[in-house]
Amino acid sequence: MNNKKLYPDSSVEISGIMATQYEKLLNILTLGTYSIFISHVIKKMKIRPDDKIIDFGAGNGYNACKMRKYLSDEGEITGLDIGEDMIKTFRKKCAGYKNVRIVKRRIDIPLPEEYTGKFDRAFISFVLHGLPHDSRLKVIENASKALKEGGNFFILDYNEFKIEEIPFYKRKVFEFIECPYAFGYIKHDWKKILSENGFGNFEEHFYFLNMVRLLRATKIK
Ligand SMILES: C[S@@+](CC[C@H](N)C(=O)[O-])C[C@H]1O[C@@H](n2cnc3c(N)ncnc32)[C@H](O)[C@@H]1O
Numbered sequence: 752m753n754n755k756k757l758y759p760d761s762s763v764e765i766s767g768i769m770a771t772q773y774e775k776l777l778n779i780l781t782l783g784t785y786s787i788f789i790s791h792v793i794k795k796m797k798i799r800p801d802d803k804i805i806d807f808g809a810g811n812g813y814n815a816c817k818m819r820k821y822l823s824d825e826g827e828i829t830g831l832d833i834g835e836d837m838i839k840t841f842r843k844k845c846a847g848y849k850n851v852r853i854v855k856r857r858i859d860i861p862l863p864e865e866y867t868g869k870f871d872r873a874f875i876s877f878v879l880h881g882l883p884h885d886s887r888l889k890v891i892e893n894a895s896k897a898l899k900e901g902g903n904f905f906i907l908d909y910n911e912f913k914i915e916e917i918p919f920y921k922r923k924v925f926e927f928i929e930c931p932y933a934f935g936y937i938k939h940d941w942k943k944i945l946s947e948n949g950f951g952n953f954e955e956h957f958y959f960l961n962m963v964r965l966l967r968a969t970k971i972k
Contacts, residue, residue: 757833757857762930763808763881770836774813780928781959788958792876792965793817795956796905801825802871805897807858807890808832808878812841815851818874824850829870831856858893859886866897873898876907880929880936887936891948898970904950909937910957910964921962941966 756764769776778785793814798804800823809815809830818828830853832838838853845851856862858875859882873894879887894904914922914934925933942953950968957964 760931761881763878766836771840773811804828804872805870806830807875811837812844831858859889862893868899870897871902873904880908880933902970904968906966912937
C-alpha cells in the first residue's frame, strides 16, 4: 500500500486505524455526539429523493451512508477520495447500495468532463482546512463545475475565527490537533471567496461552541 502523502503537512490525508475507525475517534473527541451532529448536518442539506450528490474527500463512507437514507433508487452519491484505507472502508460500509459509489480521484485537480453540470448537491466535510490554499480554490472550481445551476455546495469545516481571540482551552485543542494549513483556513472570508467563484444565497449553521460551521452556498452562475 502506498501511503505517501500528497501534501506532507496535511492532517486530512488519513490512513491506517485512523481511517477505518475515523468516526469512532471523532465520537470520542466530541464526547459521544458525533453521530447526532452529522445527522443534524445532513438534515440541513434538505436532500431530495432523486438528488445526485458529489462528496469531495468522502472518507470512509460514514456520511454517505447517512445521506443515502434520504435517496430513492433514482438518487446517487459519488464520493471522491485518494486514501486507500478510506476507500476500502467506504466500499465495505456502502456495499449493497447500488446508487453509492466511491472513485479514487484527487479533488484538487480538474475533474473530467463527465462530472460537469451533473450534480444537485456537493458536500465537503473536514477536508478544505487541511489543504494548501491554492488547492482549496481548485476544489471550489471543481464543485462549481460539477454542480447544476441552482445546485448547492455544503462546506462542513471550521468556522472563521482569530486564534488569539478564542478561549485558552479551545485554542489548545485546535493547536494540538491541527496542521499548519488549518491556521490559514480559519482566517479567510469564505463567503467572499465563494461569491468570487459564482456562489451566493448563503446559509450558515454553527456547532461545537461556534468552532464548526456548515456553510451552504448556491451556484448562481
Ligand atoms: C478528515 S477526512 C474527512 C472524511 C469525510 N469527509 C468525513 O467527514 O468523514 C479527509 C478526507 O479527505 C481525503 N483527501 C485529502 N486530500 C485529498 C485530495 N487531494 N483528493 C481527494 N481526497 C482527499 C482523505 O483521504 C480523507 O478521506
